[in-house]
Amino acid sequence: MQKAGTGQAGDDGGGLKWLYLDMNAFFASCEQQMRPELRRRPLIVVPVRSDYTCAIAASAEAKALGIKTGTQVKLAKQMCPGLAIVDARPDLYVDIHHRILDVVDTVMPVEKVCSIDEVACLLMGPQRHEAAARALGHRIQKRILERIGECLTASIGIAPSRMLAKTAADMMKPLGMTVLRMDHLPGPLLGLEVDDFPGIGAAMKGRLFKAGISEVRQLWHLSPSRMRQLWGGIGGDNFWYALHGVDPPETVTERHSISHSHVLASELRPVEAARPVARRLTVKCGTRLRRMGLRCGGLHLSIRGTASGRAQAERVFPATSDTFRLLEAIDDMWHQCVGALNQPRIQKVSVTCLRMIPADTPPDLFGYSPAVQEDGRHMKLLKALDGLNERFGKDRVSIGPRPKLHDFVGAKIAFNRVPEVEEFWE
Template identity: 80%
Template sequence: MQKAQIRQWDDGSGLKWLYLDMNSFFASCEQQADPCLRGRPLIVVPVDSEYTCAIAASQEAKRLGIKTGTQVKIAKQICPDLKVVQARPDEYVRIHHRILEEVDHVIPVEKICSIDEVACRLMGPETVEAAARALGHRIQRRILSNIGECLTASIGLAPSRMLAKTAADMQKPLGMTVLRRDQLPGPLLDIDIGDFPGIGPATKARLFRAGISDPRQLWHLSPSRMRQLWGGIGGDQFWYALRGVDPPEIETERGSISHSHVLAVELRPVEAARAVARRLTAKCGSRLRRMGYKCGGLHLSIRGTQEGRAQAERLFMATADSFRMLEAADALWDVCVRTLNQTSIKKVSVTCMRLVPADTAPDLFGYSPAADEDPRHMRLLEAIDALNQRFGKDRISIGPKPKLHEFVGAKIAFNRVPETPEFWE
């Protein structure tokens, strides 16, 4: 009976994944929040500056050629009536969680791929194309009805997660694309090879140099040739994913925590920028303690307004003591400023390296990482963390508080959604 059911559900499509990709997510959130922005060209920016770049563009802006990465000054030249909105990461994360709830009402979320992309595994009768399409339409309708009419999603259905992500990008906005195993590579032959996940500008350029310029040529490469072109196992994984077979997941351990900030004009003098470096270091310390880690080193990088970048790092005994970390940050700052030899700083980045769990037990030989923490410091820092989480970020700060963007350090990276407590650190 079980085998008969499996054959009944096998329609030749091989579908295993439903991939949801929100369309122009940050811009759509802003249009949903403010009806006056709907139907208008809009970009979302990290800071209020003519020289920063868009981190999102509405569908209307994209039709004019304005996209993510376009400088504000250039975007305004293209469209003088362009609306420019400063990013509100906490609002985007809040809506992200609402989207997860709506998806979960239809099908469990297998993996959160980014703040605006999730993957769901299809099982049993869900793998039949008609049933999978019905699930996708239900998700689209629920988001539009229960969260907002501006929040459109495109759906991709395919045998591998990589192909499902590719499919989700093929029809926007509010599209649905099915890539069946029994029709491959047909539907893929009309897209640009740079549209495949995992083929960024550097890989695309490498493929071009090897004479690979379209999906048909890519499809006919052998696994060994792909491994050679990718420079490792990533080539083998891409070969299988392209044919609808998911490569095994590779689990990685967290090795670092980092925060960076592009400085507004008034924060670019060296002393003002130094305060930003200290604030980012303190935020790293707060995040270490919340996540139950200690770090064994600090890396500082600064970029000048002119060409040039300086970086330095210092290793030390494992700690989550912000006062110890700030001492290291001050020393690294002096080194970087001397090396850069500029009076104006454009970007500051701080990274905590060599993370170890705070409760790391001794190994078989009795060794555990030596820690450098003053018990008085740790009690004070725990109290500061608790007060800031309860009453708001920076109610209590270590040293003078720089005039920073409200969400400094709570950056939404492509593959990482900030946790809610980060907005209060």
């Protein structure tokens, strides 16, 4: 029998701590799984039907032709005349995301949901032995294929830090598994490009290049203080530790705003057609504020024209979650922004709630708490509307005419944020 902390009872020298799962071409794979006629075909997923928007996902078959996330639709069609173009279905992707979480949880607990297609699991005790970690990874991959579908492949990275595990998951696709052991570093990393690491985008890569750092070997040998200097702050220290297999402290962030934006389809770009979009986004903000138990004390509106240029306005008011009050503010700002932009067609509309406070914030003895402006009759009506739309479907009852928008306006899947299910009925 081996002593605790030695041999197979724990770490085998690899320092392994994280198992990171990255779904391959997730949105496109979901579509191919749900629509068998799209399997083995080049496919892209788009947010809106327009030759001038970009793919938000590309299938493995499309990627083999050089089409990738961010490729303009018009160019993608030229690269592949038979390309399948599919409208995004965020509610489907969120549903499958939760099913994947359930499957992973049958093998080991999910420690952190990193994005809609990436999760991290913490290896404990004997699981940190490489053979055991690999076995867990293979079991997860197999169960996803068996229980969710043959198109849902996952790549897995296993490493000492979460950042290295994410990097490892991207090194072998699709359905790959890469292990980065502490006692083998930096060896397996030296064949990568510096921007293969999370946190090094085009701007950071350019900054490193100007400093004479173009290879991973040079990056590895930088000191923490030099990285801090290059990153311009503590982000450099955190990157150094993560690169060398040590997780930096987690930072906890608080929500300071709620924002919804929409890139307009061609028929919605005339100014008179775009205004209902701004109002619909505002209604969504109000519904979300009430669901989250919040009020906001200001709104920000931004509109971007098709001929470049942007106009924006901001209003501050007593804190509220009353949609009627929010709509009054947005109508006022809309006329201001349209006049300033002075263009007949609008490409994008964004609405942001500012100065948010909990709805139950009590009045301050000295009057420092934000004032509250809500009409009791309005709030009763809005609560009833929220309940009807949640029960019978989005926009079953609406405030004013319903704009001709797709079903998922405002329910955006950001890189590091998975929409809540409730957002699809708001």
